[in-house]
Amino acid sequence: MKAAVLHGINQPFVFQDFENPIVGEDEYLVQIKHAALNHRDVWIQKGQYAGLTFPIVCGSDGCGTIVSGGSETNKDWVGKEVIINPSLNWGENPRVQNKDYVILGLPHHGTFAEYVKIKADLVYKKPAHLSSESAAALPLAGLTAWRALMGRAKAKSGETVLVTGIGGGVALFAAQFAKANGCKVFVSSGSDEKLATAKQLGFDGIANYKTQDWHKALAKESGGFDVIVDGAGGADFSKLIDLAKPGGRIAIYGATAGNLNIGVPAKIFWKQLDILGSTMGTNEEFSDMLQFVSTHKLVPTVSKVFGLNQCEVAARFMDEGKQFGKIILEIN
Ligand SMILES: NC(=O)c1ccc[n+]([C@@H]2O[C@H](COP(=O)([O-])OP(=O)(O)OC[C@H]3O[C@@H](n4cnc5c(N)ncnc54)[C@H](OP(=O)(O)O)[C@@H]3O)[C@@H](O)[C@H]2O)c1
CATH class of the missing domain: 3.40.50.720 (NAD(P)-binding Rossmann-like Domain)
Incomplete structure (x- = not known):
């Protein structure tokens, strides 16, 4: 698959071929249509983030279509347009996240790629009133x-x-x-x-x-x-x-x-x-946020859309603080 890959601190995002994700029994494979940048991706690029590992496909936000699932997943979801909750392993306590809590896009490969694998309980139907582009803007920041x-x-x-x-x-x-x-x-x-x-x-x-x-x-x-x-x-x-x-x-x-x-x-x-x-949130808060967005028909503000091959340009755009709202990558 094609992906925007970071190979080290202060290196540019490289648009290149990368190995396809292999899904586990409780995971779906999602073909990403749009992804969004977060400041986290720039902090990772600058080496100012904990738990760095390279090469890494960054990206916490994505909207796309489920193309397949592992043996423990519900196959009725295949073909559905979904957004991804990037908050991995929050755990049982709503007050604070587990100690093995991580965010999609480091240390696990993220959404700046044609495909991403994700646990089945972290996909949500795309809000019906949103385009794929604006739905991709929602997850981490929302x-x-x-x-x-x-x-x-x-x-x-x-x-x-x-x-x-x-x-x-x-x-x-x-x-x-x-x-x-x-x-x-x-x-x-x-x-x-x-x-x-x-x-x-x-x-x-x-x-x-x-x-x-x-x-x-x-x-x-x-x-x-x-x-x-x-x-x-x-x-x-x-x-x-x-x-x-x-x-x-x-x-x-x-x-x-x-x-x-x-x-x-x-x-x-x-x-x-x-x-x-405050940091990110629970799966329940993610659901509540989506419900609120759907009820009030809120539409995220998209600042600019770049191609996946322009990920480095998009990261510099964010680094320079030029955006008003979310910066989107168009992938498929
Ligand atoms: N805890 C978490 O879970 C979590 C989640 C997401 C983000 N974050 C952190 O939150 C920050 C924002 O993230 P983001 O993705 O929204 O970033 P972003 O889209 O890059 O926005 C950063 C914004 O910070 C504002 N800013 C810069 N200097 C400022 C100052 N002195 N006073 C007030 N505002 C200032 C700028 O607003 P103007 O251009 O309008 O001046 C800029 O647009 C980052 O540090 C990020 O790492 C934390």
């Missing part, structure tokens, strides 16, 4: 946003929510889900162009985190936030603590901007804030 916003921060209708770095894949889902959940949604970005696009999408307020004291005007305009969903961390984290209302919840799923500056600890305890870590 699941991460869902658990952070709904599972951990427990955002409720009528609450005021801030989502940072709206250009990001996870961030856009979090903002979309919050809006559909009846929240008042503000978003930040380092790009005025992305903020203008966000305004057109119907979000309630915007702020450019590259302007000085951006949080002060935002605090006035919003009245503070019940919930903040953040994938950046870094020096500005203390501003998020300032922006949170007393009793507020801040869910953190990433650290694109580096280590957290928490500022004055008293602001956290005096305001009774919940600072919540």
Whole structure:
């Protein structure tokens, strides 16, 4: 089969022939039509991810058709168009993942290829209202946003929510889900162009985190936030603590901007804030997220579509932060 393969740290994705996956008894073989990039793929390429192994076919997101299955699988699923839950071996405890938990695309070969093998309980019917291209955008980022916003921060209708770095894949889902959940949604970005696009999408307020004291005007305009969903961390984290209302919840799923500056600890305890870590989610949360997307007929924002042979160009596009939403690879 054709695949985009990484052979080492800081090496480009190489479009090449690669061995076909051989399915186990409880696995399906899925012919991938579209895959999507996540920042994880770029971290892996840069060697900034745990458990590196090469050569590796990255890619956690995919939409495609089941072409065959092992002896323990339900053959009625052969021919069905599915999306893949990349959250492998979560385990029994909804509170936290198993210690052998991994994400599809490292250490197991992922979706930047014509075929991928996947455990039978991790395939879900593609939401009927979505094209293959937009369905491929959903899994990893949608699941991460869902658990952070709904599972951990427990955002409720009528609450005021801030989502940072709206250009990001996870961030856009979090903002979309919050809006559909009846929240008042503000978003930040380092790009005025992305903020203008966000305004057109119907979000309630915007702020450019590259302007000085951006949080002060935002605090006035919003009245503070019940919930903040953040994938950046870094020096500005203390501003998020300032922006949170007393009793507020801040869910953190990433650290694109580096280590957290928490500022004055008293602001956290005096305001009774919940600072919540969140990673991916359970199979049940994946199902709930898909149900929510189908009920509200939500359509993921696709930033740009590349061919599988352009995977390296797509990775650089993400690395330079040019995207607004998800970057897709068209495979078959
Ligand atoms: N814990 C998990 O399970 C999990 C799952 C998915 C992702 N992540 C992590 O979450 C982060 C985002 O992932 P992604 O796939 O959504 O990445 P992405 O699509 O590449 O988005 C990254 C976004 O970060 C924003 N950003 C950069 N610097 C910022 C800053 N100083 N303040 C606020 N926002 C800033 C940018 O938004 P603007 O362009 O709008 O400025 C950029 O679009 C990555 O670090 C990733 O590794 C974790």
